[in-house]
Amino acid sequence: MSSPSPSPSPSSVPNSPNSSVGDTEGAVPNSPNSSVGDTEGAVPNSPNSSVGDTEGAVPNSPNSSVGDTEGAVPNSPNSSVGDTEGAVPNSPNSSVGDTEGAVPNSPNSSVGDTEGAVPNPPNSSVGDAGGSVADLAFPVDDARRVVTGALDEDLGGTEGVDVTTMATIPASQQTRAAVVAREDGVVAGVEVIALTLAEVAERLGAEPVSVTSVIADGTRVARGDVVAELSGSTQVTLIAERTLLNIISRLSGIATHTRRWADVLDGSGAMVLDTRKTTPGLRALEKFAVRAGGGTNKRMGLHDVAMIKDNHKLAAGSLAAAYAAVREAFPEVPVQVEVTTTEEALESVTAGARFLLCDNMSTDLLRSTVEAVRATGESVELEATGGLTLDVAADYAATGVDYLSVGGLTHSSPILDLALDLRP
Incomplete structure (x- = not known):
């Protein structure tokens, strides 16, 4: 029998945008779902929390200042969504472009029966004998479809408008904003933020809003933690607000509940x-x-x-x-x-x-x-x-x-x- 066993929970995750810098022995690379610390909502090593037991943590944490991102390393947690040529598709903060089918950090070979099954891949599909299909890609096409439909619903169609925002906010007005956690949990669907803002900007003919992802999918957050920083059109930001929050809040709720079971x-x-x-x-x-x-x-x-x-x-x-x-x-x-x-x-x-x-x-x-x-x-x-x-x-x-x-x-x-x- 080849059923994969869960990853051990005490280890921090290399390349995790909320880990701290420390020793990395035994850490699981690119594992978005390894448990960090205690279970029920505990959030060690979150971007705004104090650094406690952080064995195995990694540099490139989102505690570094988030400002101008020229020259930022693609796939780092503070690179902006703009000129990100060469960034890894479907990373939490990469630009949203032609990324359909990209599978970062995952073996591209298909795993059929038990031989070669990936131990505890975070998104494996269970077959008839424990075979796993490793596919770490965020479902971009499905997300775009959902975002488009949700905006149509909210705006009354593709030609619809947000009557309040369009009446009160000049098209030239710019703003800075942040998506913030109001409670402890696990975040999922970070890429939806950039997708939604990009769709709204396209509909308005406005410049894209810059998105700096601070938290990666599968990361624990505490109340007050910043998930993403935004900078750009106030109109675009406010029109996209409820749609992106509805989706990412739903997905993060599922991830949070699942993490309790996994723990x-x-x-x-x-x-x-x-x-x-x-x-x-x-x-x-x-x-x-x-x-x-x-x-x-x-x-x-x-x-x-x-x-x-x-x-x-x-x-x-x-x-x-x-x-x-x-x-x-x-x-x-x-x-x-x-x-x-x-x-x-x-x-x-x-x-x-x-x-x-x-x-x-x-x-x-x-x-x-x-x-x-x-x-x-x-x-x-x-x-x-x-x-x-x-x-x-x-x-x-x-x-x-x-x-x-x-x-x-x-x-x-x-x-x-x-x-x-x-x-x-």
Whole structure:
């Protein structure tokens, strides 16, 4: 079995925009979801916090002054979004250009079955035997689509205007502003800030607003921490304000909730998975937020992984029949089978299933099912699902399952309170 295990939480992250300068032994490079310090909302090494236990931290922290950025190193946390030729696509503060499909800091090879799976990649997708697909790219195309639709909704169409801002703010007026955290949490979707401002500027025919990202996706923040600095048109900034805050607050709320689960499961050998219970139209972004929070994507939709559930079993006559039908029709597609008893689990393994969803089982039943499946000698991954909460997460992880799937990561996470404040 090759299920990846969670990264250890105490290590700080090299190249993390909120780490401090210190020793870097054992740090995980470019890991946006390694846990820093204590769990529930603790934010060591945030840009505005004092420096405490910072072993493994790295230079280029956002505590350096953020002003003129000529000559700034692309992909550093204080480079502005403007003339950033050569910057790494999809870095938290790189300019938003032709970055579709770019995958920074990630192996470009596709990982199929278990061999070569990336250990705990922050956005891996779980297949039928624990295979992972490493793809660290922010979903830029999906984000642009969401931003465009949200602005159309807010402005009353592509030709619509913000009647208040256009009436009260001269087109020539410039401002400085900051996106600020109003509470502790984990940030996700930082690139949405620049995307939204760029779209509004294009609609107005205005100069782009400069965006300096201070916090990277997956970073813990404390109340008062600055996520991004803005400089440019006041009109553009105010028109974009609510749209960019709605999206990044939603994504950051998901990342924050996911991080709580990842922290509870840290060291248990189990990982937290999301589900398809996402907001229509926002799936790619919400699943990105799960990855930023330290979780793992289960499947992106109905097309990439087959999941045999109770209704499929009833329609096909049995779990074995349903599994055989899927294998015949789509031999290359990973298959997951939902089971509710130990007998169903063993039936599925005998049929060839190598990934089982153990639905709504008690911890005692789940433990005995795991033991029975392991006793077959087959390499099978097991997932606990159904009404799981943080209070029982450790108990379910202790049964020996590989994963806990939690629909609430995407359907019930409260937003992270963020604000956009104009500066004098």
